[in-house]
Amino acid sequence: MRLLAAxxxxxxxxxxxxxxxSGNIAAPSPTATVTAxxxxxxxxxxxxxxxxxxxxxxxxxxxxxxRDRSIVVLAILISTNQAVExxxxxxxxxxxxxxxxxxxxxxTHLAFYSGVGKATAxxxxxxxxxAERGIGPDQIPPEKPHLLPLNQEAESARVKxxxxxxxxxxxxxxxxxxxxxxxxxxxxxxxxxxDRSLVTVSALIxxxxxxxxxxxxxxxxxxxxxxxxxxxxxxxxxxxxxWPNAFSAVPVVGEVFKNRKS
Amino acid sequence: MRLLAAxxxxxxxxxxxxxxxSGNIAAPSPTATVTAxxxxxxxxxxxxxxxxxxxxxxxxxxxxxxRDRSIVVLAILISTNQAVExxxxxxxxxxxxxxxxxxxxxxTHLAFYSGVGKATAxxxxxxxxxAERGIGPDQIPPEKPHLLPLNQEAESARVKxxxxxxxxxxxxxxxxxxxxxxxxxxxxxxxxxxDRSLVTVSALIxxxxxxxxxxxxxxxxxxxxxxxxxxxxxxxxxxxxxWPNAFSAVPVVGEVFKNRKS
Amino acid sequence: MRLLAAxxxxxxxxxxxxxxxSGNIAAPSPTATVTAxxxxxxxxxxxxxxxxxxxxxxxxxxxxxxRDRSIVVLAILISTNQAVExxxxxxxxxxxxxxxxxxxxxxTHLAFYSGVGKATAxxxxxxxxxAERGIGPDQIPPEKPHLLPLNQEAESARVKxxxxxxxxxxxxxxxxxxxxxxxxxxxxxxxxxxDRSLVTVSALIxxxxxxxxxxxxxxxxxxxxxxxxxxxxxxxxxxxxxWPNAFSAVPVVGEVFKNRKS
Numbered sequence: 051m052r053l054l055a056a057x058x059x060x061x062x063x064x065x066x067x068x069x070x071x072s073g074n075i076a077a078p079s080p081t082a083t084v085t086a087x088x089x090x091x092x093x094x095x096x097x098x099x100x101x102x103x104x105x106x107x108x109x110x111x112x113x114x115x116x117r118d119r120s121i122v123v124l125a126i127l128i129s130t131n132q133a134v135e136x137x138x139x140x141x142x143x144x145x146x147x148x149x150x151x152x153x154x155x156x157x158t159h160l161a162f163y164s165g166v167g168k169a170t171a172x173x174x175x176x177x178x179x180x181a182e183r184g185i186g187p188d189q190i191p192p193e194k195p196h197l198l199p200l201n202q203e204a205e206s207a208r209v210k211x212x213x214x215x216x217x218x219x220x221x222x223x224x225x226x227x228x229x230x231x232x233x234x235x236x237x238x239x240x241x242x243x244x245d246r247s248l249v250t251v252s253a254l255i256x257x258x259x260x261x262x263x264x265x266x267x268x269x270x271x272x273x274x275x276x277x278x279x280x281x282x283x284x285x286x287x288x289x290x291x292x293w294p295n296a297f298s299a300v301p302v303v304g305e306v307f308k309n310r311k312s
Numbered sequence: 313m314r315l316l317a318a319x320x321x322x323x324x325x326x327x328x329x330x331x332x333x334s335g336n337i338a339a340p341s342p343t344a345t346v347t348a349x350x351x352x353x354x355x356x357x358x359x360x361x362x363x364x365x366x367x368x369x370x371x372x373x374x375x376x377x378x379r380d381r382s383i384v385v386l387a388i389l390i391s392t393n394q395a396v397e398x399x400x401x402x403x404x405x406x407x408x409x410x411x412x413x414x415x416x417x418x419x420t421h422l423a424f425y426s427g428v429g430k431a432t433a434x435x436x437x438x439x440x441x442x443a444e445r446g447i448g449p450d451q452i453p454p455e456k457p458h459l460l461p462l463n464q465e466a467e468s469a470r471v472k473x474x475x476x477x478x479x480x481x482x483x484x485x486x487x488x489x490x491x492x493x494x495x496x497x498x499x500x501x502x503x504x505x506x507d508r509s510l511v512t513v514s515a516l517i518x519x520x521x522x523x524x525x526x527x528x529x530x531x532x533x534x535x536x537x538x539x540x541x542x543x544x545x546x547x548x549x550x551x552x553x554x555w556p557n558a559f560s561a562v563p564v565v566g567e568v569f570k571n572r573k574s
Numbered sequence: 575m576r577l578l579a580a581x582x583x584x585x586x587x588x589x590x591x592x593x594x595x596s597g598n599i600a601a602p603s604p605t606a607t608v609t610a611x612x613x614x615x616x617x618x619x620x621x622x623x624x625x626x627x628x629x630x631x632x633x634x635x636x637x638x639x640x641r642d643r644s645i646v647v648l649a650i651l652i653s654t655n656q657a658v659e660x661x662x663x664x665x666x667x668x669x670x671x672x673x674x675x676x677x678x679x680x681x682t683h684l685a686f687y688s689g690v691g692k693a694t695a696x697x698x699x700x701x702x703x704x705a706e707r708g709i710g711p712d713q714i715p716p717e718k719p720h721l722l723p724l725n726q727e728a729e730s731a732r733v734k735x736x737x738x739x740x741x742x743x744x745x746x747x748x749x750x751x752x753x754x755x756x757x758x759x760x761x762x763x764x765x766x767x768x769d770r771s772l773v774t775v776s777a778l779i780x781x782x783x784x785x786x787x788x789x790x791x792x793x794x795x796x797x798x799x800x801x802x803x804x805x806x807x808x809x810x811x812x813x814x815x816x817w818p819n820a821f822s823a824v825p826v827v828g829e830v831f832k833n834r835k836s
Contacts, residue, residue, distance in 0.1 A: 081344075082605075082698045092700045094717035095762065096682040096693060103754060104690065111746060127691055129554070131394060132655060134698060135691025158358040164554040165518070166366065167389055167397025169358060174344040174396060176354045193356035216559070219566040220543035222373060223550055223558055230365060231555070238357065256689070258783060259520060259556040281744035288747055292653070292688040293755070294783040296747055297740070304743040343606075391816070393656060420620040426816040427780070428628065429651055429659025431620060436606040436658060438616045455618035478821070481828040482805035484635060485812055485820055492627060493817070500619065521782060521818040 081133045081175060104289060114282035116146040121245055122252040122283055124148070124156055126290045128172045129164035129253035135290075136172065140179040150180060150189045155241035156249050162231060163253050197237035205232060244273025252283060255299040256291030263299060267306045277307040343395045343437060366551060376544035378408040383507055384514040384545055386410070386418050388552045390434045391426035391515035397552075398434065402441040412442060412451045417503035418511050424493060425515050459499035467494060506535025514545060517561040518553030525561060529568045539569040605657045605699060628813060638806035640670040645769055646776040646807055648672070648680055650814045652696045653688035653777035659814075660696065664703040674704060674713045679765035680773050686755060687777050721761035729756060768797025776807060779823040780815030787823060791830045801831040 089097040109116055120143035127136040143153060153176060161169035180189075209228060217224040236246060247270035254263050267280060275283075280303055288296035351359040371378055382405035389398040405415060415438060423431035442451075471490060479486040498508060509532030516525050529542060537545075542565050550558035613621040633640055644667035651660040667677060677700060685693035704713075733752060741748040760770060771794035778787050791804060799807075804827055812820035 082695075084694045084698050088701050089694065089697050091711075092697045092704065092714065093678045093682045093693075095678075095715060096685055096697070098717045099682070099685065099754070100690065103750075108750075113746065126689070130655070130689070130691075131392070132689070132691035132695065134695040154355045154357075158355045158361070161358055161361065162551070162555050164556075165388070165392070165394070165552050166362065167392075167394035167552060168554075169355075170346045170351065171344075171394065171396040173351050173354045173358070174346050177350050180354065187353075190354065191357060193360045216562050219562045219569075220546040220558075222370075222375065222544055222547035223562070226365075226370075226547065226550070227555070230361070253554075254556055257520070257554075257556070258781070259560065261560060262556050282746055284744040285746035285750065288750070289686070290689050290691060292692075292777075292781075293686050293751070294688075294778055294781070294786050296744075298783065298785060300740050300743045300747070307743075393654070416617045416619075420617045420623070423620055423623065424813070424817050426818075427650070427654070427656070427814050428624065429654075429656035429814060430816075431617075432608045432613065433606075433656065433658040435613050435616045435620070436608050439612050442616065449615075452616065453619060455622045478824050481824045481831075482808040482820075484632075484637065484806055484809035485824070488627075488632075488809065488812070489817070492623075515816075516818055519782070519816075519818070521822065523822060524818050 081137050083137060084134055108286070108289060111282065111285075114279050114286065117148055118248065118279070118283075119286050120146040120148050121152075121156065121248050122286045123290050124153065125160065125249040125252035126256040126287060128157060128160045128168055130256050130291065131168055131171060133171060133175060137175050137179075140176055141182075144179070144183065150185045151191050151240040152245065154190050155238060155246075158238075159235060159241065159246055159249055160253060162235060163250055164257065191238065191240040195239050197234070198239050198243070200233060200237060208232060242273070244270060244275060247273055248275065248283070252287060252291075255284065255287045255295055258295055258298060260298050260302050263302045264306055267303060268310070271306065271310060280307065343399050345399060346396055370548070370551060373544065373547075376541050376548065379410055380510065380541070380545075381548050382408040382410050383414070383418065383510055384548045385552050386415065387422065387511040387514035388518040388549060390419060390422045390430055392518050392553065393430055393433060395433060395437060399437050399441075402438055403444075406441070406445065412447045413453050413502040414507065416452050417500060417508075420500075421497060421503065421508055421511055422515060424497060425512055426519065453500065453502040457501055459496070460501050460505070462495060462499060470494060504535070506532060506537060509535055510537065510545070514549060514553075517546065517549045517557055520557050520560060522560050522564050525564045526568055529565060530572070533568065533572060542569065605661050607661060608658055632810070632813060635806065635809075638803050638810065641672055642772065642803070642807075643810050644670040644672050645676070645680065645772055646810045647814050648677065649684065649773040649776035650780040650811060652681060652684045652692055654780050654815065655692055655695060657695060657699060661699050661703075664700055665706075668703070668707065674709045675715050675764040676769065678714050679762060679770075682762075683759060683765065683770055683773055684777060686759060687774055688781065715762065715764040719763050721758070722763050722767070724757060724761060732756060766797070768794060768799060771797055772799065772807070776811060776815075779808065779811045779819055782819055782822060784822050784826050787826045788830055791827060792834070795830065795834060804831065 086097055086101070089100065109119060114122075120139065123139050124136070124143055126132075127139055140153065144150065148156075157169050157172045157176060160172070212224055212227055216227065236243065241249070247266055250266045251263060251270055254260070254266060267275075271277075271280070284296050284299050284303055287299065348359055348363070351362065371381060376384075382401065385401050386398070386405055388394075389401055402415065406412065410418075419431050419434045419438060422434070474486055474489055478489065498505065503511070509528050512528045513525055513532055516522070516528060529537075533539075533542070546558050546561050546565055549561065610621055610625070613624065633643060638646075644663065647663050648660070648667055650656075651663055664677065668674065672680075681693050681696045681700060684696070736748055736751055740751065760767065765773070771790055774790045775787060775794055778784070778790060791799075795801075795804070808820050808823050808827055811823065
C-alpha cells in the first residue's frame with residue numbers, strides 16, 4: 051500500500067485534476083504555470099523587472115486604471131496566443147475588477163478580430179479560471195441578450211465605405227461585417243463599446259496591424275478614451291506585445307488625436 | 313483492488329493514451345481538446361456563433377467547396393501556430409475530403425512558408441490524427457516522388473527577378489529559393505499547384521504579409537482559382553485569421569483580378 | 575503487483591518526471607517533443623529536408639557560425655512563441671556554444687522586444703533544459719551586474735529622436751525606453767551588444783517588423799556584423815521564420831549596407 055500511496059501522490063502532484071460541476075474528473079491543465087521561482091531560476095533579472103518595473107511601477111501608473119490595463123493585456127495575450135501568460139492574467143484581470151461577463155465577451159469579440167482559434171484556445175484557460183473561482187452560468191452573458199441601440203449615422207457611413215471597398219472583392223466579407231459584427235457583436239451589452247474598442251485597438255497594436263488602428267482608436271475616443279489613456283495603452287502594449295509593435299503604433303495614435311483636436 | 317481500479321480509471325480519464333503501431337504506449341496529447349460544452353460554459357454566444365454562423369452558414373456557402381475551405385483553414389492554423397483549433401481541423405479536413413497525402417504536403421510546404429517549427433508542431437497533431445484513423449505509410453507521400461514538369465518560362469522570369477533583388481543581399485536565400493522551393497517543393501505532385509498556391513496565399517493573408525499575396529494569388533489564378541473563390545478565401549481567412557488580416561488583403565486581391573481582366 | 579508495475583510503467587512512459595533540486599517531483603513538460611521518427615511518419619520529405627538541407631547544408635555554411643545561427647534561431651522561436659521547436663533548440667544552442675548566461679539574457683532581452691509572455695513561456699522550457707544539464711545559479715547572470723559603459727553620443731541622438739516622436743504621444747513609453755532599455759537592458763554585460771542586436775534583428779525579421787530593422791541592423795553592424803553575415807541571418811530567418819518574412823527583410827538589409835559603404 052505504500053507503493054500505491056506513492057503512485058497516488060505522484061498522480062496528484064503532477065496533475066492537480068479538478069472535479070467538474072458535471073461530476074467528471076477534469077483533465078489536467080495542458081498549459082504550464084510559470085512561477086516567480088521558475089523565472090528566478092532562469093533569469094533573476096527578468097524576475098526583478100517583472101516584480102519591480104512591471105508589477106511595481108507600470109501597473110501602478112495613475113494614467114490608466116488596473117482594470118483597463120488588464121483589458122489591454124487580455125486582448126494582447128489572447129490575440130497573440132500566449133497561453134502561459136494568459137493563464138495568470140485571466141485571474142489577475144478578475145482581481146483588477148474585470149468581470150467574468152466582460153472576460154467572456156472579450157474572448158467572443160476576439161474570435162472575430164483575431165480568429166476563432168485564438169478564442170477557443172482562450173476558452174480552455176478561462177473555463178479553468180472560472181471553475182477555480184466558482185463562477186457559474188449566472189455570471190456568464192446570455193447567448194442572445196437585448197442589444198444596445200445602433201448609431202445609425204455612423205453605421206450608414208461605415209456600410210457605404212465597406213460596400214465600395216470590400217463588396218466588389220468579397221461580397222461575403224461585406225455581408226458578415228455588417229450582419230455579424232456591427233449590428234450584432236458590437237451591440238452586445240456585457241462589454242461597453244468603449245471597452246470593446248480598447249480590446250480591438252490593443253489586439254491591432256500587438257499584431258502589428260496599424261493600418262486599422264485609426265478607425266478603432268477614434269471609436270474608442272468617441273467612447274471616452276482620452277489621449278493620455280491612449281498613450282498609456284501604447285506603453286502597456288510595449289510590455290505585453292513587444293516594444294517594436296508599440297513604436298509602430300505611435301505615429302498613428304498621434305495622428306488620431308491631432309485630428310480630433312482641430 | 314478498488315483503489316487500483318480507481319487509479320487506473322483516473323489515468324485513463326486524464327490521458328487517453330493510445331497504443332502506437334510500434335507497440336509502444338503513446339504519450340498523451342499535450343494539446344487541449346476544446347468541446348462545444350467547454351465553449352458554452354465560457355461563452356454561449358461564441359458557441360452559437362460557431363454552430364450557427366460558422367458551421368451552419370460560412371462552411372455551407374457554395375462559392376467555395378468545404379475541401380478548399382479546409383485547405384485554407386489548415387494553412388492559417390498551421391502558419392499561425394494555433395494548436396488547439398488545428399487539432400480539430402486536421403480531422404475535419406479529412407472529413408471534407410482533404411487526403412492525408414495533401415495534409416502531409418501542406419505541412420511540408422508551410423515548413424518553408426511559415427518556418428520549420430510551425431511544421432514540426434503540426435506534425436505532433438497530424439501524427440495523432442493519422443494514428444486515430446489508421447492511416448499508415450502507404451497513405452503518406454514518398455520522400456522523393458517523380459516531380460511535376462517545370463514551367464521554364466515562368467521560372468526564368470522568377471529567377472531573373474530574384475537574382476537582381478535578393479542575390480546581392482543574400483546569395484544563400486537566392487540559391488535555396490531556386491533549388492529547394494521552385495525546382496523541388498513546388499513540383500511535388502501530391503498537392504496540386506493550385507492548392508499549393510491556395511495554401512501559400514492563405515498563410516500570407518493570416519500573417520499580414522500582403523506584399524507577397526499578389527505574386528502567389530496570380531499563381532493560384534493561373535491554376536484555376538476564380539475571382540469569386542478568392543473573395544471567399546478572404547472571407548474564410550476573416551473567420552480563422554481575424555477580420556483585420558482579411559480587410560488588409562482586400563485591396564491586393566482586388567488589384568490582382570482587375571489586372572488579370574484587362 | 576504486476577498490475578501495479580504496469581501502472582508505474584505507464585506513468586513513467588507518459589511523464590518523464592524529473593526530480594528537482596528542491597527535492598520535489600517536477601511537473602511533466604507540457605510541451606510536446608517531436609522526434610525524427612514522428613516527422614518521418616507524417617512527412618518523410620520534411621524529415622529529409624530537415625536532415626539533408628537544414629542540418630546537413632544550412633547549418634554548415636561557413637558564412638555564419640553555428641553559434642550565431644543558434645542565436646538567430648532562439649530569437650525567432652522565442653519571439654514567435656514556437657514552443658515545440660524551441661524545446662529542441664535550447665539544447666542545440668548550448669551544443670553550439672551559446673552559454674546558459676547568454677540564453678538567460680536572450681530571454682530577458684526578448685521580454686521587452688517581443689512581450690513579457692513570450693519570455694515567461696521560454697522560461698518554462700529553459701528551466702527544463704538547464705535542469706537536464708545540471709546548470710545551477712552560478713551559471714546564470716546576476717540580477718544587477720556591473721553595466722557596460724554607455725555610448726553617450728549615440729544615446730543622446732536616440733534620446734532626441736524619441737523625445738520628438740514618442741514623447742508627445744506616450745510619455746511613459748519615452749521614459750521606459752530610456753530608463754529600462756537603453757541605459758539598463760542593453761548595457762547588461764552577459765550578452766555582447768553585437769549579439770543583442772543580432773537577437774533584436776532576428777526577432778524583428780521573424781515578426782515582419784521591417785520598419786525597425788534598419789536602426790538595429792546598423793547597431794549590429796557597428797558591433798561587427800558583416801554584410802555577408804547579415805545576408806546569412808536573412809537565410810537562417812527564412813528557414814525558421816518563413817520565406818515571406820525573409821523576402822520582406824531583403825530590401826531593408828540591402829539598404830543598410832549600401833548606406834554604410836558610401
